[in-house]
Amino acid sequence: MSSEMTAVVIHEAGGPEVLKLERRPVPVPRDGEVLIRVRAFGLNRSELFTRQGHSPNVAFPRILGIEAVGEVVAAPGGEFAVGAIVATAMGGMGRAFDGGYAEFTKVPAHQVQRLETSLDWATLGAVPEMLQTAWGSLFQALELERGDTLLIRGGTTSVGLAAAAIARSRGATVAATTRDPGSETMLRENGADHVIIDSGRIADEVRSVFPCGARKVLELVGTTTLLDSLQCTRKGGTVVMTGMVGNAWALDNFSPMDAIPTTVRLTTYSGGSNDFMRTPLQDLVREIELGHLRPKIGKVFQLSEIVEAHRTMEENRAGGKIVVLV
Structure with missing residues (x-):
């Protein structure tokens, strides 16, 4: 193995073009750490915000990337066998320490999950943070139960689509929103029982579906629709x-x-990272293999195309989760 790797390094905040391909030393793991040969990673909006300069606690230069999948190269503490397929997310990746936008990444062993899977790297690279977010939102924050009525505000996002499929399979009735009427078929194919065209004020439409309002609401758009989402809730x-x-x-x-x-x-x-480790990622990956979950992958890029990948994310042109293959 070479002592150097290709990595995407950011030295200053700005547009997608501030992401630079550089040669960097391969990290050396200590006890309690795992060196992963990165095979793929998903892009996340938190990385976009950091790149734009909205993360004041992140010091540059930095290798971004809050998630990665790949193979174990070394685990001095013996936590994982060399060659094991693993996924990691959060825990300071790409923020407190260098993250997944590189050929190799070094992370604490306590934030790594081993996976048995036949999924291709592009599919596997899409799921760690997406499924952690969907699962945690549904079952930790919302305490979703069978029979619940669920409104997903921002249903065409990758997390929204995953959450709809997971919630429907667990016995919830799901309504999902979109601003694009052309997305209705996709939403229904991914678990939505009802589709609501989002005008910005949808409380009346929600109550036409759930007369008392939704029991649980997953807000993925943010503060621009949050006040209205509160009015959609029973x-x-x-x-x-x-x-x-x-x-x-x-x-x-x-x-x-x-x-x-x-x-x-x-x-x-x-x-x-604790929430990531509580996510039953192996079970969810198995559901993908069986066709019960279908993660919506928008576009797949190579590491050398990271600038275009970020530009695609910033301009909302992906139509699903963006994955970068390394």
Whole structure:
């Protein structure tokens, strides 16, 4: 193995072009760490925000990337066999320490899951953070139960599509939103029982489907639709804010007494390495292999195409999860 690797390094905030291919030393793992030969990774909007300069706690230069899949090269502590297929996510990847945008990444062993799978790297690379986010939002934040009514705001996102399929398979009734009427078939094929065209104010449409409102609401658009999502929720129901594809970080002049209906609960889910390790990733991967879950992969790029991959993400042109093969 060469002592150097190709990595994508960011030295300053800016547009996609600030992501530079460079030669860097291959990291050397210590006890409690795992060196992974990265085969693929998914792109995430948090990486876009960091690249744009919205993560003040991230010091540059940095190799971004909050997730990766690949094969174990070394695990000095003996936690994994060399050659094992593994997935890792969160826990400071791409933020506190260098992440997955490289041929190799070194991560703590306690945030790595071993997988038995026949999936191709492009499919496997799409799932760690996507499934962790969908599963954690549904079952940790929303405590989804069989028979629940679920509204997914931002249903055509990769997390939204995964959440719909998972929730439907666990006995929930799912309504998903989209701004594009042409996406209805895709949403229904991925688990949505009802499709709502999102005008920005959909409480009446939601109550035509769920007369009392949805018991659980997964908010993936963010602050631009959060106040309306609260109005879509039944008494005693819960809204979890997980995503921010609307690219707005804060609410102006937020008045909780006016914004949150009586007895409706509002929470958030961001997911850390502990949440990733609690995700039954092996079981979900098996569901993908059996065709019960179909992760929506938008476009696949090579590592050398990282600038175009980020530009595609920023311009919302992917139509699903973006995966980079290494």
